[in-house]
Amino acid sequence: xxxxxxxDTWRFFAADMRPRxxxxxHLETELxxxxxxxxxxxxxxxxxxxxxxxxxxxxxxxxxxxxERGLLAPGSFLGLAEETxxxxxxxxWVLNEACRQGAVWExxxxxxxxxxxxxxxxxxxxxxxxxxxxxxxxxxGMRPTLLELELTEGILLGHDEHIVKQMHVxxxxxxxxxxxxxxxxxxxxxxxxSFPLHRLKIDRSFVQDLGSDPSALAIVRTIIDLGHILHxxxxxxxxxxxxxxxxxxxxxxxxxQGYHFSGPIPADAFVAWVMQHGQAGSEPSHGATENE
Ligand code: C2E
Ligand code: MG
Ligand code: MG
Ligand code: MG
Numbered sequence: 001x002x003x004x005x006x007x008d009t010w011r012f013f014a015a016d017m018r019p020r021x022x023x024x025x026h027l028e029t030e031l032x033x034x035x036x037x038x039x040x041x042x043x044x045x046x047x048x049x050x051x052x053x054x055x056x057x058x059x060x061x062x063x064x065x066x067x068e069r070g071l072l073a074p075g076s077f078l079g080l081a082e083e084t085x086x087x088x089x090x091x092x093w094v095l096n097e098a099c100r101q102g103a104v105w106e107x108x109x110x111x112x113x114x115x116x117x118x119x120x121x122x123x124x125x126x127x128x129x130x131x132x133x134x135x136x137x138x139x140x141g142m143r144p145t146l147l148e149l150e151l152t153e154g155i156l157l158g159h160d161e162h163i164v165k166q167m168h169v170x171x172x173x174x175x176x177x178x179x180x181x182x183x184x185x186x187x188x189x190x191x192x193x194s195f196p197l198h199r200l201k202i203d204r205s206f207v208q209d210l211g212s213d214p215s216a217l218a219i220v221r222t223i224i225d226l227g228h229i230l231h232x233x234x235x236x237x238x239x240x241x242x243x244x245x246x247x248x249x250x251x252x253x254x255x256x257q258g259y260h261f262s263g264p265i266p267a268d269a270f271v272a273w274v275m276q277h278g279q280a281g282s283e284p285s286h287g288a289t290e291n292e
Contacts, residue, residue: 056113059264101115119149148199239259
């Protein structure tokens, strides 16, 4: 306790008492240096196939190991990173790091693990996202079909010719594309037909209310049916309870992700988790699914 009341703590409170604008400026300065100081790290959250029960992928989620404030989730700095454009170099780092890790896991025989990377709208509207992706794949040696890029509905909304073209180039490389937080954005369903997508990720707000709110169940069911009619895979985010899982299984959802299985964890913990829970392309650890 004495240590926690030491100099660092004082600096922390002193910083917090500054006016808001000054706090933001301070954070921006820190954010600018964070890449070169190697303070960013990726956590990985397992994605599970509901039929086989196996881990089929991991979503890479950004964390900032702040020297004073500890581990920060993206909610506390992503807004500023987008406003300042710093998200471009940061997300480029994320892409390269995720591909590097994916290639290492592939070489280690961890199975056919898909790695999903969240793309910023800003990054995607820029020319040359396909060059970034190609470079990350080439320098890492990661198999392109194991890379998934998560886009938001906002990216797709404009029906931008240039974005559609980039998506087709990415697809021709073998990369898969998913729509994150599906159902929360502008509900323009027409884009689902016109873009080369592979997967819808049902936003966790619908999954959370599955047991309690009949309209949440109706929405989840509709998204799963819609996805399947359009030949898209459907993954449910934010699965926290067994009843939620049962409902999703009943509704024919393909994949799940959430605290019920594991939250986002460091790379080494993720490997241990996969070893324990059965990996893609391997025998299940508990032999109930031999007839696959
Ligand atoms: P997202 O892509 O929708 O990621 C899912 C978020 O839900 C993650 O929060 C994850 O930790 C959290 N989550 C997972 N399972 C559960 C659950 O069962 N219950 C609850 N309550 N939450 C769950 P996180 O890591 O704080 O990330 C927040 C958002 O930040 C992400 O939402 C994504 O939009 C963005 N983000 C994360 N990493 C990156 C990145 O590298 N680049 C960009 N551009 N955005 C990122
Ligand atoms: Mg995501
Ligand atoms: Mg999401
Ligand atoms: Mg989200």
